[in-house]
Amino acid sequence: MRRSTRRARNVKPDLGRIKYESSDSELDSKEDVLDSKDFKVEELEVDSKNLKGDLKNVKADPDSNLSFADRVAKSRHDTGASVSDFDFNEGRVRFLTEAQEVAKDSTAILYWMQRDQRVFDNWSLLYAQKLAIKKKLPMIVVFCFHDRCDGPNATLRTFNFMVSGLEEVQSDCRSKNINFDVLKGLPGDVIPRYVVNQRIGAVVTDFYPIRESTAWVKAVKDKLPPDVPLAEVDAHNIVPAWILHEKQVYQARQLRTKFAEHFPEFLTNFPDVMYHPHSFLAKTEKVDWKYLMQDKKIDRSVDDVPGVHGGGKAALAALELFIKNSLKDYEDYKNDPARDVSPYLSHYFHFGHLSSQRAFFEVQKFVHNRRYEASVSGFYEEAVVRKEMSDNYCLYNDKYDCLEGAYEWAISSLDAHRRDKRDYLYSEEDIESATTHDDLFNAATKQLKTEGRMHRYMKMYWPKKILEWTPSPEKAIAISNRLLNKYAYDGRDPDSYLAVMWAIGGLHDRPWAGRRVIGKIRCMMLEGCEKKFDVAAYVDRYSGV
Structure with missing residues (x-):
């Protein structure tokens, strides 16, 4: 596996250099440990064409007649109409098999979607498409549907939320000429069989440091044909967990230093997902989600929350709502449940309907506005530092829940x-x-x-x-x-x-x-x-x- 060894100081950053100040006695304070006053985003040299400093400036932008979602889509296309035209950072990828080249005489590249259940702003899917385009092969996305595909204690509430996002994934895949299929059963049983039957040349999957997923990935790896590589991509974190730190960290300041080093390299916009130029001959049928849900052994006593919907569109709408209505007050009131300016994006992060990289990429556009600067830092602490610390913890400590x-x-x-x-x-x-x-x-x-x-x-x-x-x-x-x-x-x-x-x-x-x-x-x-x-x-x- 080729792994990025570039240092941040040798890279021309897309968004400029971010510096953080932290106190060695940050945990000595009687203030809440999640307060972010001990650091700030000092400087972001932002591209003035695409990244404006406050909401008024955004309205003055030539693209201001576009909706928030359309502006995000346009920014992807402006970054790269195809992943082939984009300098994909190979540090996001690690191979879990000895094989690292696409198998010969194969018919497609497979993206086994797990944690990051979205088509756009997804480094795993983009990497799979990069391989497929390079080898002039079709691309298939599969999701394994079983009782524990969202972990232990899952309920009708969480399954319905997940399915609403997967329905959107299916639609988005079709719009990009990418096959989407649902496999019923545990990954270790169905993925290797699918690989053999469809003559898959390489498997790409999401990084997810929960023990269930780790066991599924190992089971798949052990049963794959020896010439088929299995690549794991960290599409969930801004800085890949294995690059951010090589062991469990004990304080947030350990990661803030690492973030400052790696952000210029990894905090970039996403390229677009292109209409895939190579079609898979055997088209998959539209998934009947209601049928799939019928025999699931899940707790059906916990039903949906009215008005809460899954999927990338709903996630972007929630992000836009937070930026417009709550961002400016976030730092002052983030620890006030009565005032409640929380973004409530964590459920979209969990199911992968929204990339935290996209969320912070949009929020940090307001860092130069004094009304927003402290809140941008506060959002960074919550949505980036603390979230990526949790992946670090679960990656290096398998006793994370006891x-x-x-x-x-x-x-x-x-x-x-x-x-x-x-x-x-x-x-x-x-x-x-x-x-x-x-x-x-x-x-x-x-x-x-x-x-x-x-x-x-x-x-x-x-x-x-x-x-x-x-x-x-x-x-x-x-x-x-x-x-x-x-x-x-x-x-x-x-x-x-x-x-x-x-x-x-x-x-x-x-x-x-x-x-x-x-x-x-x-x-x-x-x-x-x-x-x-x-x-x-x-x-x-x-x-x-």
């Missing part, structure tokens, strides 16, 4: 307080039914169940209360993950697992003064929340639920 995945100081401290008396002791049913004594906690649970999401600040407070009210940290972690996986659109995700481990296991934090039950884990109390935001207003919003 206490063994925490730091030794946290495990020892929690062990020392196992027998401490709890002021309250609740069952999982009490927690799930939102019948605890804590109205703020109950409101967060109601938001999770009725909206399929939880405000990010409450996602820190909520697991900490579960730790205080259950017999053991192991049980607290298990309950937190089960309920988030069950109700949240963005559950079953590295970012969700990291949030629980930060709250209960002290991950990416430091030891604090010891307390009963929680030991040296950072404490979050109702009184502290009341000083930060209008708790009563947040509670009242969900009082009738």
Whole structure:
């Protein structure tokens, strides 16, 4: 495998150099660990033709008569009408097999879509098309549909959301002369058979550091013909996880330094997906999604949230809404659940309906506007640093959803307080039914169940209360993950697992003064929340639920 060894200082960046300032004592502050005041985006030399500094300037742009989605589409085409005309960074790709060349006498290139369920702004799909064009072969996209294709505890809610996105993928593929097929069964059973039957020359798939996906990828690799390469592409992160760091990091500042080094190389716009010039003779039938859903063994008690729709179009609309209505206030109110300026893009990130690279690429256009500069930095911290830290954690620590995945100081401290008396002791049913004594906690649970999401600040407070009210940290972690996986659109995700481990296991934090039950884990109390935001207003919003 050819791997990029270019240094950022030797590369002419597409968007200029980004510098970050951070304090060595960032975790010593009593402010929330997710605050971004300890760094800022200092400079972005933006292409003045395509990237304007505020919403007024965007309106003054010659393309201002276009919709937000159309402007994004035009920017792709302006970047490159085809991936063949684009300088694709091979550092995004790693081969998992000894074979690295397309097999001879093959009939197509296969993209096995997993995590990144979109056609546009997808480095995995673009790389597969690059191979196919080079070899003058058709291209096929497949998705493996089975009970656990969205991980453990998936529900009708999350499956319907996923399917709405896949329906859009199917339509977009057809518009680009790319075959789209759904294979029923586990990847290790159906992908190798499909490769042999269709004489596939190479398989490209998404990087996804969750253990289920890791096992599926290994099963496919082990059963592929020896001359068929399997390439894994990190289309989920701006900087590929294996390049960003070679081991688990322990503090955010470790990654900020790496980001500053690699951003000029990797933070680029995407080229367009071209109409594929080589057709596959055996056209696939249109997928009957309702039929596929009938026999799925999933929890059907958790239904859709009205008004929440999956797919790339809905994701771009949500991004546009955030930029127009909330971005300017994001830094000031991101930790205020009552004011709630959250972008709520994480479910689109989880299902791959929206690229975080696209999201930040659009948001950072406002960095030169003083009204937006701090919020751009805050969004960067949440949507880039913290999100990519979660992939780093799950990539290098396969105990990401249990206490063994925490730091030794946290495990020892929690062990020392196992027998401490709890002021309250609740069952999982009490927690799930939102019948605890804590109205703020109950409101967060109601938001999770009725909206399929939880405000990010409450996602820190909520697991900490579960730790205080259950017999053991192991049980607290298990309950937190089960309920988030069950109700949240963005559950079953590295970012969700990291949030629980930060709250209960002290991950990416430091030891604090010891307390009963929680030991040296950072404490979050109702009184502290009341000083930060209008708790009563947040509670009242969900009082009738």
